[in-house]
Amino acid sequence: MSKMLLDVQDIRTEFWVSGNGLFQPKRKLCAVDDVSFSLREGETLGVVGESGCGKSTLGRSLLRLIEPTAGKVVWQGKDIAGLSPEEMRQKRRDMQMIFQDPIASLDPRMTIGDIIAEPLTVFEAGLSKVERRGRVLDVMDTVGLSGDMLNRYPHEFSGGQAQRIGIARAIITRPKLVVCDEPVSALDVSIQAQIINLLQELKRKFGLTMIFISHDLSIMRLISDRIMVLYLGRVVELADKADLFADPKHPYTRALLSAAPVPDPKTARARQRIVLRGDPPSPLNPPSGCAFRTRCPLAEARCATREQELTPVSEGHEIACEVVAETGPRLA
Amino acid sequence: MTENIFKSENLTVRFDTPDGEVQAVSGLNLTIAPGETVAIVGESGSGKSQTFLSVMGLLAKNGKASGKAILEGRDLLTMRPRELDVYRGRDISMVFQDPMTGLNPSLKISRQLTETLEVHQGCTRQEADAKALAMLEAVGIPDPKSRFRMYPHELSGGMRQRVMIAMALLCEPKLLIADEPTTALDVTIQAQILELFAQLKDRFNTALVLITHDLGVVAGLADRVFVMYAGRVVEEAPVDDLFEDPKHPYTKALLASTPRIDTDLESLEPIPGRPPNLQRLPKGCAFAARCAFAEAQCREIKPALNPVADRRTCACLLVPTEERASA
Numbered sequence: 001m002s003k004m005l006l007d008v009q010d011i012r013t014e015f016w017v018s019g020n021g022l023f024q025p026k027r028k029l030c031a032v033d034d035v036s037f038s039l040r041e042g043e044t045l046g047v048v049g050e051s052g053c054g055k056s057t058l059g060r061s062l063l064r065l066i067e068p069t070a071g072k073v074v075w076q077g078k079d080i081a082g083l084s085p086e087e088m089r090q091k092r093r094d095m096q097m098i099f100q101d102p103i104a105s106l107d108p109r110m111t112i113g114d115i116i117a118e119p120l121t122v123f124e125a126g127l128s129k130v131e132r133r134g135r136v137l138d139v140m141d142t143v144g145l146s147g148d149m150l151n152r153y154p155h156e157f158s159g160g161q162a163q164r165i166g167i168a169r170a171i172i173t174r175p176k177l178v179v180c181d182e183p184v185s186a187l188d189v190s191i192q193a194q195i196i197n198l199l200q201e202l203k204r205k206f207g208l209t210m211i212f213i214s215h216d217l218s219i220m221r222l223i224s225d226r227i228m229v230l231y232l233g234r235v236v237e238l239a240d241k242a243d244l245f246a247d248p249k250h251p252y253t254r255a256l257l258s259a260a261p262v263p264d265p266k267t268a269r270a271r272q273r274i275v276l277r278g279d280p281p282s283p284l285n286p287p288s289g290c291a292f293r294t295r296c297p298l299a300e301a302r303c304a305t306r307e308q309e310l311t312p313v314s315e316g317h318e319i320a321c322e323v324v325a326e327t328g329p330r331l332a
Numbered sequence: 333m334t335e336n337i338f339k340s341e342n343l344t345v346r347f348d349t350p351d352g353e354v355q356a357v358s359g360l361n362l363t364i365a366p367g368e369t370v371a372i373v374g375e376s377g378s379g380k381s382q383t384f385l386s387v388m389g390l391l392a393k394n395g396k397a398s399g400k401a402i403l404e405g406r407d408l409l410t411m412r413p414r415e416l417d418v419y420r421g422r423d424i425s426m427v428f429q430d431p432m433t434g435l436n437p438s439l440k441i442s443r444q445l446t447e448t449l450e451v452h453q454g455c456t457r458q459e460a461d462a463k464a465l466a467m468l469e470a471v472g473i474p475d476p477k478s479r480f481r482m483y484p485h486e487l488s489g490g491m492r493q494r495v496m497i498a499m500a501l502l503c504e505p506k507l508l509i510a511d512e513p514t515t516a517l518d519v520t521i522q523a524q525i526l527e528l529f530a531q532l533k534d535r536f537n538t539a540l541v542l543i544t545h546d547l548g549v550v551a552g553l554a555d556r557v558f559v560m561y562a563g564r565v566v567e568e569a570p571v572d573d574l575f576e577d578p579k580h581p582y583t584k585a586l587l588a589s590t591p592r593i594d595t596d597l598e599s600l601e602p603i604p605g606r607p608p609n610l611q612r613l614p615k616g617c618a619f620a621a622r623c624a625f626a627e628a629q630c631r632e633i634k635p636a637l638n639p640v641a642d643r644r645t646c647a648c649l650l651v652p653t654e655e656r657a658s659a
Contacts, residue, residue: 050518158606188375189545193589193602200599215519218548218593222600245596259523260593261548265571267594268552275527276520278474279488 005176005209006039006062011071013054013061017284029284031057033233034071036310041176044203044210046224046241048217048256052283054233055213059179062211063095064088093123096170100182102162106154112165113150116140119173135172142205143168143198160191164198171202179211184219196222217260221245226316229253232283232291235310239317249319252292290321298323337506337539338364338424342399343409345379345386345563349394354610356382358563359399361637366506369533369540371554371571373547373586377607379563380543384509388426389416403507422452425500429512431492435484441468442480445499452503467498470535472528490521494528501532509541514549526552547590551575556643559583562608562618565637569644579646581623617649625650 013032019025031054039045047055061068064080072079080091096119099105106115116136120127127135137147143164154162163183170178180199184192200223202208212223220227220241227244229237229252237250248254258274276295281287287294293303300323308320319325345357357379364370374380386397387408401408403424408416428434436444445467446460455463461480468476471494484492493513500508510529514522530553533540542554550557550571557574559567559582567580578584588601605622608614614621620630630649637647 050520160606188607189547189586190375190589190603191606193591193600194604196591197599197602216591217519218591221593222591222597245593255520257593259519261522261526261546261552262594263547263551263575263587263590263592264594265551265554265575268548273523273527275523279490279521280518 002041002043004038005041005043005076007072007074008038008062009036009072009074010034011036011058011061011073012069013057013066014069027284030286031233031283032061032068035230035233035235036071037228037235037238039177039209039211041209042203042207044212044223044225046220046227047211047213047230048215048220048227049230050215050256050280052232052280053230054283055215055230056181058230059097059181059211059213063092063097063179065097090123093119093173094175095177095179096173096175098163098166098170098178098180098183101186102159102166102183103154103157105166106162108154111151111153112145112157115154115165116168116172119169123173136168139168139172142171142202144194158191159187160194163187163195167195167198167202171206171208174206175208177209177211179213181213182215183212185214185216192219199223217256229256232280232286234291234308235318235320236292236308237317237319238310243314243317247317249313249317249324250321251296251298251324255295255297335366336363337366337404338362339402340383340387340400341402343383343386343401344398345382345391345395346398347392347395349611352611355613356395356563356610357386360565362558362565362568364507364539364541366539367533367537369542369553369555371542371544371550371557372560373544373550373557374560375545375607377562377610378560380560381511383560384426384511384541384543388420388424388509389413390426417451421448421505422503423505424507424509425503425505426509426511427493427496427500427513429515431489431496431516432484434496435492437484439483440480441482441484441487441495445495445502448499448502464498464502467502468495471495471498471501471532472524473498489517490524493517493521493525497525497528497532501536501538504536505538507539507541509543511543512545513542515544515546522549529553547575547587548593559586562613563610564618564647565645566619566647567645568637573641573644579640579644579651580648581625581650582619585622585624617647 011032012034015029015031016026017029019027035058049055057066060066062073073081113136117132120132140147145164184195214220224241226240228235231252237253248257255274255276262268278295281294289304289306290308293299310318310320311325312318313325340360340362343360347354347356360383372380385391387401397409445464449455449460449463465476465480473479473494514525554571556570558565561582567583578587585603589603603622608618616631616633617635620626635647635649637645638653640646640651640653
């Protein structure tokens, strides 16, 4: 088996948000709540959940773009939580990020060439101008951009092309880990497929390790090796992709899977949909015990009293639901 | 077949822009029967939203619609705004993608709902309140009495979308247009809203136009589908036929590039390139530049929308007209 690249232990990220009124005390919002997982080299971990579940905050906390409140992020055997800003900056050469809004994540006043070259000027300052240009052209070719676009500005590009630029910038330092935060959600279907295929190709070619954050389980099914399902900042299920789709255990995962639309009318009609009642609760005021219990078809009295710990139910498959762990999944 | 409730004839939408005229929708002919759900599918810029904004008289100032849009025998495009107001909200109404911008932030939910009833049905305040409350209940809003007195910002996204739907349904319109009604919502909330549409369709027998880019949403709800590309309909078919045996190369390509939750795929087949600029549409088929089957003639001749099978049309030179299988 390949080497461990990243080991995350009980990471927690809290924000303080203003109170209800001018003189009300600030309130604590726990966006990421004791999340633990590990990642091997070359693996792609999908992080899935609905808006407000903390998936983006988790991605940013790992790279310390948002400072986590507690927990350890062990990168190749060393905890990066204690690193000074300068040391952390050097580490980021190996960990890059791709953002959701492809146009907004590019500086409108820089040329494409300068945008893609910027990481090199930071991390490989010794390169000559010619070498740097060579590397930029090289990476542009890899992501499918033609070299004559070098001197153009971001506004001249469509969303799909802008995302290619974002990807080129992320991989030019040949990082080990790339965190992709909803990289295709803003794109049309036909363009989305181009970008997904490009990411898969890069993964094969460079052995990239990826954390792929998305709300879309059908994209996860294509690109991930393992999938982590988040609800209100907590991991509710973590499993190999094949296991998760064949045998989803947690009631929330099951609901998510059954709610995702299938592009086939016959399957769509035959399918039994689990429609959850109500909205996700506010992370400012999460329910006691298991956060999902207010919408869970299997909720029992005990769910309100105990927070659910992630426990293995089979090899490589963990869930945070004692009801299902004891009795097996049932439909309500 | 029953009488159509809505029919468009050669509907065309043009915009005057500083860079010249843009034709966003070209010569659209579509018919909708009472109680039917028709999906309009296309990517951004395909003209799917502009088509129905023009029908509702909601085009931007620089936009102009021509052709006909006939709702129960009356052409909406020739009406003056005052006249249109009689039908808008009563016989035809629309639900928008973003439920926050579709609602007035400074009015309570109650006022936004009762307004249409007072205008169109001459209800008194009390009657309107009672009807509006009943409708909130019908669209599945828990505790409607207290929600009734709230402002839009106090509701969640899914709840706001329900309010919009309630608003659109209050006068029991014959035609409801839903423009990407679930795109801004989370998956579990989307499932709730789609379920709601299915129930309401049965209950009120409303004809529904579903404008969307999501083939999954189409498969779950539509009876008939129009696929649009660069302002034109390229294919029209009953929903089962379209997914089982897509005829137009664009429809085929769109299906092949859609990720699926129900099967393991090795990779997707993306469509190369990107949609054409509407200002510089090619002479022949707009899709030819991205089409895997394109021949020399495709770049010269603009294909007409021809019948290719029972209740099916397709605009492609390579798909034989009438009853024969596709190439």
